[in-house]
Amino acid sequence: MTSTAISYDAKNRIVLANVIIFVIMRYVCRRFQGYIRIMPEAGLKNSLRRAALWAGLILVLLLIVFSIYGAFIGAESATRFFNSLPLSVYWIAFAILLISAIAIFKRLLCWRGLFLIHLGCIIIFSGGTIGSQAGFSLQDKLFKTDTIRAGQMIINEGATDRAVEMENGAIKMLPFGIKLADFRIDYYEPGQLIIRTTRGEGFKIPAKEGQKYELGADYGSVEIVRRFEYFKLAREGNKLVAIEDTGGGPNPAIELLLKKPDGSETTRYVFERFGGHVRPDDNLQFSYHRAVKDFISDVEVVKNNKVVIRKSIEVNKPLHYGGHLFYQQDYDHETERYSVLSVTSDKGLGIVFLGYILLCAGVFWHFWLRHIFGDREIED
Amino acid sequence: MAIKYTIQGLLIYVAMAEYLLAFVVMLSRRHKAGRDLFFTGFLLGCVVLAYRWLHVGHIPMQNLFEVFLCLGVLVYPISIFCRRVLRVGGVTADMLIGAIVLFPAGFFFSAEPQHLPPALQSWLFGPHVLVYMLSYILMAKAAVQAAIQLTGKNLEGNLLSPEDATYRMVCAGFPLLTLGLVLGSVWGQNAWGDWWGWDPKELWSLASWLVYVGYLHFRYMFGKRLARLNSTWAILGLVVIIITLLWVNLSKLFPGLHSYAM
Numbered sequence A: 001m002t003s004t005a006i007s008y009d010a011k012n013r014i015v016l017a018n019v020i021i022f023v024i025m026r027y028v029c030r031r032f033q034g035y036i037r038i039m040p041e042a043g044l045k046n047s048l049r050r051a052a053l054w055a056g057l058i059l060v061l062l063l064i065v066f067s068i069y070g071a072f073i074g075a076e077s078a079t080r081f082f083n084s085l086p087l088s089v090y091w092i093a094f095a096i097l098l099i100s101a102i103a104i105f106k107r108l109l110c111w112r113g114l115f116l117i118h119l120g121c122i123i124i125f126s127g128g129t130i131g132s133q134a135g136f137s138l139q140d141k142l143f144k145t146d147t148i149r150a151g152q153m154i155i156n157e158g159a160t161d162r163a164v165e166m167e168n169g170a171i172k173m174l175p176f177g178i179k180l181a182d183f184r185i186d187y188y189e190p191g192q193l194i195i196r197t198t199r200g201e202g203f204k205i206p207a208k209e210g211q212k213y214e215l216g217a218d219y220g221s222v223e224i225v226r227r228f229e230y231f232k233l234a235r236e237g238n239k240l241v242a243i244e245d246t247g248g249g250p251n252p253a254i255e256l257l258l259k260k261p262d263g264s265e266t267t268r269y270v271f272e273r274f275g276g277h278v279r280p281d282d283n284l285q286f287s288y289h290r291a292v293k294d295f296i297s298d299v300e301v302v303k304n305n306k307v308v309i310r311k312s313i314e315v316n317k318p319l320h321y322g323g324h325l326f327y328q329q330d331y332d333h334e335t336e337r338y339s340v341l342s343v344t345s346d347k348g349l350g351i352v353f354l355g356y357i358l359l360c361a362g363v364f365w366h367f368w369l370r371h372i373f374g375d376r377e378i379e380d
Numbered sequence B: 001m002a003i004k005y006t007i008q009g010l011l012i013y014v015a016m017a018e019y020l021l022a023f024v025v026m027l028s029r030r031h032k033a034g035r036d037l038f039f040t041g042f043l044l045g046c047v048v049l050a051y052r053w054l055h056v057g058h059i060p061m062q063n064l065f066e067v068f069l070c071l072g073v074l075v076y077p078i079s080i081f082c083r084r085v086l087r088v089g090g091v092t093a094d095m096l097i098g099a100i101v102l103f104p105a106g107f108f109f110s111a112e113p114q115h116l117p118p119a120l121q122s123w124l125f126g127p128h129v130l131v132y133m134l135s136y137i138l139m140a141k142a143a144v145q146a147a148i149q150l151t152g153k154n155l156e157g158n159l160l161s162p163e164d165a166t167y168r169m170v171c172a173g174f175p176l177l178t179l180g181l182v183l184g185s186v187w188g189q190n191a192w193g194d195w196w197g198w199d200p201k202e203l204w205s206l207a208s209w210l211v212y213v214g215y216l217h218f219r220y221m222f223g224k225r226l227a228r229l230n231s232t233w234a235i236l237g238l239v240v241i242i243i244t245l246l247w248v249n250l251s252k253l254f255p256g257l258h259s260y261a262m
């Protein structure tokens, strides 16, 4: 489904599982169709059905109320709320009801779409349970494992690291190392030069080299002479000159030539990371901004001193390896020397995505496609 | 308020005026003229959208200005499709819906173009938003039909009765609503490693989806016996959708809440 979050292996497994489930389902339908048809519609069964439908409706209504409540208390508290003990009871009740619904309503079993919808919900639910905090603690206890569910790695450029810091501050080790070969930031170019006058007027100018802009009769003009990525002042004889010095950290800047209306010229440097100080005789204030387009960590997975995988991790393009997903989360905003990767386990993820596929296939089949292509299936 | 003195803004105002005029003309029973006005308003909307697309260099669905602009354009083809293929009327109301969704694009939301931040650069971005917009329009049409049902009017000849039309619109919109939710979740997984984070925006979209789940089950349980309650569900669904869509803005009314921007 996604080209990045799940690997090709996982994708193939999902497709295969889909096919298998579909075949089994068709078999079950065909096999038990006759049986279900001749089963007498006993009164008891009907009242059971009615009770189940009412219970389903009430649980759905409750979940609406819970969701709205959760929206008001914010994500963090909502996460705690939905993982709390009373809610666990609710989830279990919901799951049991869904499963029994498939068992007692023949429509849910035999109508392809309806079956896929409700089965999809059950599968999403089980994937969610496996991937939840509670699911992890239980599995760790049962199988005596110590899985990394969600955490963070901070890796310096050139360094190899295995330590993952958990949400609770504990450190766990990966069975392999991640080397940060390189870290880069891409910006939308050109950036913007923003000029404010003492009178409160503002100009937004694309910071293109060689461009000249007129600011009006009172302020003269400004020309963008040069752009720097690694600005540094160096001494040349007894003069200070601006140079690009890749040896130091990045220091993006632009060089401006200001021409006042009286003809006098001055050179100014405007830095992206440091607001300039305003001199008393200044009637203009400058700042330089660029929007981040992407940030990229070139990483290598190192196992037994061998590089097994090389990958560029970007936002929206995680690395999937060894049961874990590595996401580009943040970086060192000052010197761009380290990258912050978030690490999550992929447990339950394939199951959830499988449920998504079933659910979507189900709703589109039931509400759209069966009217266009469908046989009428088994009418009640 | 962000009144736009640009050509783009002007075109939006004209399109909005045409939609409104079309609505009024329809009410005075000049159907041909009304439909023509609706169509020209749509064409103008297309021009603005195409211009916007070229101008910002990505699908114009990033911020609320662009989303509402898209909604204002999508109303027309959906309206025609529903009438011709699904036999659901309400074209007059669609003109009003068009004007209503263009209103915030014209007057409230800033049209300042923005660069796509890294999190929004995903192949899921376009499909996720598009699918949601289509479903929202269908659900808005469902709510209109539900309102007509509640007022007890019965409309035009060969079209479905308002109760049936409500159901049909929900049936058309529900798969898209489901897909939107699922794509959003897959995207969340891709962008920040969590397919479900109990975030306010997620919870509101879950709530709106569940209202329609409730509607479908309720209608299965009672059929048309409780038609007025069926319609109430459908209207409630739209109310929750509107809150979902505007929550980022609405949440400012509740200090202390944090939610991510669209």
Ligand code: HEM
Residues within 6 Å of the ligand: A052, A053, A054, A055, A056, A057, A097, A098, A101, A105, A107, A108, A114, A117, A118, A121, B213, B216, B217, B220
């Ligand atoms: C999140 C959970 C659920 C979802 C998303 C869901 C979704 C749906 C949908 C979309 C339909 C089709 C309705 C229609 O065609 O009008 C349906 C039908 C049905 N659902 Fe569910 N459902 C859920 C939970 C339940 C539960 C808990 C029950 C338990 C009683 C249940 C029982 C039924 C029955 C009996 C039908 C048959 C409707 C028909 O044949 O048209 N559902 N469900």
